[in-house]
Amino acid sequence: DTEVTQTPKHLVMGMTNKKSLKCEQHMGHRAMYWYKQKAKKPPELMFVYSYEKLSINESVPSRFSPECPNSSLLNLHLHALQPEDSALYLCASSHYLGQEETQYFGPGTRLLVL
Amino acid sequence: AQKITQTQPGMFVQEKEAVTLDCTYDTSDPSYGLFWYKQPSSGEMIFLIYQGSYDQQNATEGRYSLNFQKARKSANLVISASQLGDSAMYFCAMRVNDMRFGAGTRLTVKP
Numbered sequence: 001d002t003e004v005t006q007t008p009k010h011l012v013m014g015m016t017n018k019k020s021l022k023c024e025q026h027m028g029h030r031a032m033y034w035y036k037q038k039a040k041k042p043p044e045l046m047f048v049y050s051y052e053k054l055s056i057n058e059s060v061p062s063r064f065s066p067e068c069p070n071s072s073l074l075n076l077h078l079h080a081l082q083p084e085d086s087a088l089y090l091c092a093s094s095h096y097l098g099q100e101e102t103q104y105f106g107p108g109t110r111l112l113v114l
Numbered sequence: 115a116q117k118i119t120q121t122q123p124g125m126f127v128q129e130k131e132a133v134t135l136d137c138t139y140d141t142s143d144p145s146y147g148l149f150w151y152k153q154p155s156s157g158e159m160i161f162l163i164y165q166g167s168y169d170q171q172n173a174t175e176g177r178y179s180l181n182f183q184k185a186r187k188s189a190n191l192v193i194s195a196s197q198l199g200d201s202a203m204y205f206c207a208m209r210v211n212d213m214r215f216g217a218g219t220r221l222t223v224k225p
Contacts, residue, residue: 033213042205042215043159056212088157101147101166103213105159 003027004106006091012112015081021109023074023091032074033103034066035090043090049074081113116141118208120216127196128224134181135191135219137206148189149207150180152200153218159205165189196223 004025013019023032031050035043048056049068057066063085065077074091088110094103117140127133139148150162165173165180173180181190193200201223206216 037157042218045212045214048212058212090159092159101164101209102161103149103209104161105151107156107158110157 004091004093004104006089006106006109008109009107010110010112012114013078013081014114015083017081018077018079020078021076021089021091021111023076023106024072025093025104025106026072027093027095027104028071029093029095029104030071031094032068033092033094034074034076035092035105037088037090037108039087047076078111081111083113086111086113116143116146116208116210116214118206118214118216120206120219122219123217124220124222126222126224127193129198130195132192132194133196133221135193135204135206135221137189137191137216139187139189139206139208141208141210143210145210147209148180148182149209149213150178150189150191151205151207153203153205155202162204163191193221198223198225 007022033048034046037043045058046060047066052068063080067075088108090108091106092103119138146167148165152160163173163175163178163180165182172182177194179192203218203220205218
Protein backbone atom coordinates (compact mmCIF):
# COMPACT_ATOMS: atom_id res chain seq x y z
CA ASP A 1 0.00 0.00 0.00
CA THR A 2 1.60 3.25 -1.15
CA GLU A 3 -1.37 5.46 -0.48
CA VAL A 4 -1.40 8.92 1.01
CA THR A 5 -4.93 10.29 1.41
CA GLN A 6 -5.95 13.92 1.64
CA THR A 7 -9.25 15.54 2.52
CA PRO A 8 -11.02 17.50 1.29
CA LYS A 9 -10.31 17.27 -2.42
CA HIS A 10 -11.62 20.78 -3.01
CA LEU A 11 -12.11 23.68 -0.61
CA VAL A 12 -13.51 27.16 -1.09
CA MET A 13 -13.13 29.55 1.81
CA GLY A 14 -13.48 33.20 2.60
CA MET A 15 -10.67 35.29 3.99
CA THR A 16 -12.19 35.24 7.48
CA ASN A 17 -12.80 31.49 7.62
CA LYS A 18 -10.89 28.86 9.57
CA LYS A 19 -10.47 25.50 7.90
CA SER A 20 -8.17 22.48 8.09
CA LEU A 21 -6.60 20.19 5.53
CA LYS A 22 -6.00 16.60 6.54
CA CYS A 23 -3.46 14.04 5.39
CA GLU A 24 -3.11 10.40 6.38
CA GLN A 25 -0.72 7.56 5.58
CA HIS A 26 -0.45 4.04 6.97
CA MET A 27 2.86 3.04 5.45
CA GLY A 28 4.80 3.57 8.67
CA HIS A 29 6.64 6.55 7.19
CA ARG A 30 8.15 8.81 9.82
CA ALA A 31 8.56 11.92 7.67
CA MET A 32 5.59 13.92 6.38
CA TYR A 33 5.49 17.06 4.27
CA TRP A 34 3.24 19.89 3.14
CA TYR A 35 3.81 21.48 -0.25
CA LYS A 36 2.08 24.34 -2.04
CA GLN A 37 1.78 24.28 -5.82
CA LYS A 38 0.57 27.18 -7.93
CA ALA A 39 -0.66 26.57 -11.47
CA LYS A 40 2.11 25.73 -13.96
CA LYS A 41 4.75 25.85 -11.22
CA PRO A 42 6.65 23.16 -9.31
CA PRO A 43 5.66 22.26 -5.75
CA GLU A 44 7.22 24.42 -3.04
CA LEU A 45 8.04 22.89 0.31
CA MET A 46 6.22 24.44 3.26
CA PHE A 47 6.76 22.17 6.27
CA VAL A 48 8.51 18.93 7.16
CA TYR A 49 7.69 16.75 10.15
CA SER A 50 10.18 14.09 11.17
CA TYR A 51 9.16 11.66 13.89
CA GLU A 52 6.19 13.92 14.63
CA LYS A 53 8.36 16.96 15.27
CA LEU A 54 8.52 19.99 13.03
CA SER A 55 11.95 19.90 11.46
CA ILE A 56 11.62 22.38 8.59
CA ASN A 57 9.48 25.49 8.25
CA GLU A 58 10.24 27.29 5.03
CA SER A 59 9.34 30.74 6.33
CA VAL A 60 5.66 30.13 5.80
CA PRO A 61 3.24 32.87 7.00
CA SER A 62 1.64 32.17 10.37
CA ARG A 63 -1.82 31.99 8.79
CA PHE A 64 -0.72 28.43 7.92
CA SER A 65 -0.33 26.27 11.02
CA PRO A 66 0.77 22.63 10.72
CA GLU A 67 0.02 19.93 13.25
CA CYS A 68 1.14 16.31 13.49
CA PRO A 69 -1.11 14.54 16.04
CA ASN A 70 0.55 11.15 15.47
CA SER A 71 2.82 9.32 13.06
CA SER A 72 0.00 8.70 10.56
CA LEU A 73 -1.71 12.08 10.48
CA LEU A 74 -0.73 15.54 9.34
CA ASN A 75 -3.01 18.57 9.43
CA LEU A 76 -2.69 22.05 8.01
CA HIS A 77 -4.82 24.65 9.77
CA LEU A 78 -5.79 27.67 7.72
CA HIS A 79 -6.86 31.02 9.09
CA ALA A 80 -7.31 34.48 7.54
CA LEU A 81 -5.94 33.38 4.18
CA GLN A 82 -5.45 35.68 1.23
CA PRO A 83 -6.62 35.12 -2.37
CA GLU A 84 -2.98 34.55 -3.40
CA ASP A 85 -2.98 31.47 -1.15
CA SER A 86 -5.25 29.74 -3.65
CA ALA A 87 -3.28 26.72 -4.86
CA LEU A 88 -3.01 22.94 -4.82
CA TYR A 89 -1.80 21.76 -1.42
CA LEU A 90 0.03 18.48 -1.52
CA CYS A 91 0.90 16.20 1.35
CA ALA A 92 3.68 13.62 1.10
CA SER A 93 5.36 11.00 3.25
CA SER A 94 8.71 9.33 2.91
CA HIS A 95 10.96 6.66 4.33
CA TYR A 96 14.46 5.25 3.86
CA LEU A 97 15.12 1.56 3.26
CA GLY A 98 18.85 0.97 3.05
CA GLN A 99 20.04 3.28 0.31
CA GLU A 100 16.58 3.61 -1.17
CA GLU A 101 14.31 6.55 -0.45
CA THR A 102 10.76 7.00 -1.61
CA GLN A 103 8.47 9.94 -1.21
CA TYR A 104 4.81 9.45 -2.03
CA PHE A 105 2.31 12.23 -2.55
CA GLY A 106 -1.38 12.42 -1.87
CA PRO A 107 -3.84 13.61 -4.51
CA GLY A 108 -3.88 17.13 -3.12
CA THR A 109 -6.47 19.64 -1.97
CA ARG A 110 -7.39 22.40 -4.43
CA LEU A 111 -7.95 25.49 -2.35
CA LEU A 112 -9.71 28.62 -3.54
CA VAL A 113 -9.71 31.67 -1.29
CA LEU A 114 -12.33 34.28 -2.11
CA ALA B 115 22.91 26.22 -1.91
CA GLN B 116 21.15 23.53 -3.86
CA LYS B 117 19.72 24.06 -7.30
CA ILE B 118 17.89 21.87 -9.75
CA THR B 119 17.33 22.74 -13.41
CA GLN B 120 15.11 21.42 -16.15
CA THR B 121 15.82 23.30 -19.36
CA GLN B 122 13.10 21.77 -21.56
CA PRO B 123 9.73 23.47 -20.98
CA GLY B 124 8.08 21.12 -23.48
CA MET B 125 8.93 17.94 -25.35
CA PHE B 126 7.16 15.95 -28.05
CA VAL B 127 7.68 12.28 -28.78
CA GLN B 128 6.07 9.83 -31.17
CA GLU B 129 4.22 6.93 -29.58
CA LYS B 130 6.45 3.85 -29.06
CA GLU B 131 9.66 5.88 -29.30
CA ALA B 132 12.05 6.62 -26.44
CA VAL B 133 12.46 10.10 -24.97
CA THR B 134 14.99 11.68 -22.63
CA LEU B 135 14.04 14.45 -20.21
CA ASP B 136 16.98 16.50 -18.96
CA CYS B 137 17.78 17.40 -15.37
CA THR B 138 20.91 18.98 -13.91
CA TYR B 139 21.57 19.75 -10.30
CA ASP B 140 24.05 21.53 -8.11
CA THR B 141 24.93 20.83 -4.51
CA SER B 142 28.10 20.71 -2.45
CA ASP B 143 26.69 18.04 -0.15
CA PRO B 144 28.03 14.54 -1.00
CA SER B 145 24.80 12.90 0.19
CA TYR B 146 21.65 13.61 -1.77
CA GLY B 147 18.75 11.91 -3.47
CA LEU B 148 17.33 12.52 -6.93
CA PHE B 149 13.71 11.87 -7.82
CA TRP B 150 11.48 11.99 -10.87
CA TYR B 151 7.73 12.53 -10.64
CA LYS B 152 4.94 12.53 -13.18
CA GLN B 153 2.04 14.93 -12.75
CA PRO B 154 -0.97 14.39 -15.05
CA SER B 155 -3.61 17.06 -15.47
CA SER B 156 -5.48 15.57 -12.48
CA GLY B 157 -2.76 17.06 -10.26
CA GLU B 158 -1.52 13.96 -8.49
CA MET B 159 2.28 13.64 -8.18
CA ILE B 160 3.25 10.10 -9.13
CA PHE B 161 6.63 8.83 -7.94
CA LEU B 162 8.57 7.28 -10.81
CA ILE B 163 12.17 6.64 -9.83
CA TYR B 164 14.88 7.42 -7.27
CA GLN B 165 18.68 7.61 -7.45
CA GLY B 166 20.88 8.00 -4.39
CA SER B 167 24.15 9.89 -4.71
CA TYR B 168 26.15 6.85 -3.64
CA ASP B 169 24.42 4.45 -5.98
CA GLN B 170 26.88 2.99 -8.47
CA GLN B 171 24.26 1.79 -10.91
CA ASN B 172 21.60 3.73 -12.76
CA ALA B 173 18.13 3.24 -11.33
CA THR B 174 15.50 1.50 -13.46
CA GLU B 175 11.77 0.98 -12.93
CA GLY B 176 9.97 -0.71 -15.78
CA ARG B 177 10.01 1.66 -18.77
CA TYR B 178 11.75 4.38 -16.73
CA SER B 179 15.48 4.63 -16.26
CA LEU B 180 17.59 7.35 -14.75
CA ASN B 181 20.82 8.22 -16.55
CA PHE B 182 22.94 9.34 -13.59
CA GLN B 183 26.16 11.12 -14.53
CA LYS B 184 27.58 12.27 -11.22
CA ALA B 185 30.59 14.16 -12.58
CA ARG B 186 28.32 16.16 -14.88
CA LYS B 187 25.68 16.52 -12.14
CA SER B 188 22.96 15.29 -14.42
CA ALA B 189 20.08 12.91 -13.76
CA ASN B 190 18.15 12.52 -16.99
CA LEU B 191 14.98 10.46 -17.18
CA VAL B 192 14.65 8.05 -20.08
CA ILE B 193 11.20 6.74 -20.96
CA SER B 194 11.26 3.84 -23.37
CA ALA B 195 8.41 2.86 -25.68
CA SER B 196 6.33 5.99 -25.01
CA GLN B 197 2.60 5.58 -24.54
CA LEU B 198 -0.21 8.11 -24.95
CA GLY B 199 -0.76 7.93 -21.19
CA ASP B 200 2.77 9.24 -20.61
CA SER B 201 1.62 12.72 -21.65
CA ALA B 202 2.01 14.78 -18.48
CA MET B 203 4.25 17.21 -16.62
CA TYR B 204 7.48 15.66 -15.37
CA PHE B 205 9.40 17.05 -12.42
CA CYS B 206 12.95 16.31 -11.35
CA ALA B 207 13.64 16.87 -7.65
CA MET B 208 16.62 16.76 -5.34
CA ARG B 209 16.66 16.15 -1.62
CA VAL B 210 19.59 17.33 0.48
CA ASN B 211 18.18 18.66 3.75
CA ASP B 212 14.88 19.47 2.12
CA MET B 213 13.27 18.79 -1.23
CA ARG B 214 13.60 21.10 -4.25
CA PHE B 215 11.87 20.68 -7.58
CA GLY B 216 12.87 21.71 -11.07
CA ALA B 217 10.53 23.83 -13.18
CA GLY B 218 9.20 20.77 -14.97
CA THR B 219 8.96 19.50 -18.55
CA ARG B 220 5.63 19.00 -20.28
CA LEU B 221 5.78 15.83 -22.35
CA THR B 222 3.30 15.25 -25.15
CA VAL B 223 3.13 11.84 -26.80
CA LYS B 224 1.83 11.93 -30.35
CA PRO B 225 -0.14 9.00 -31.81
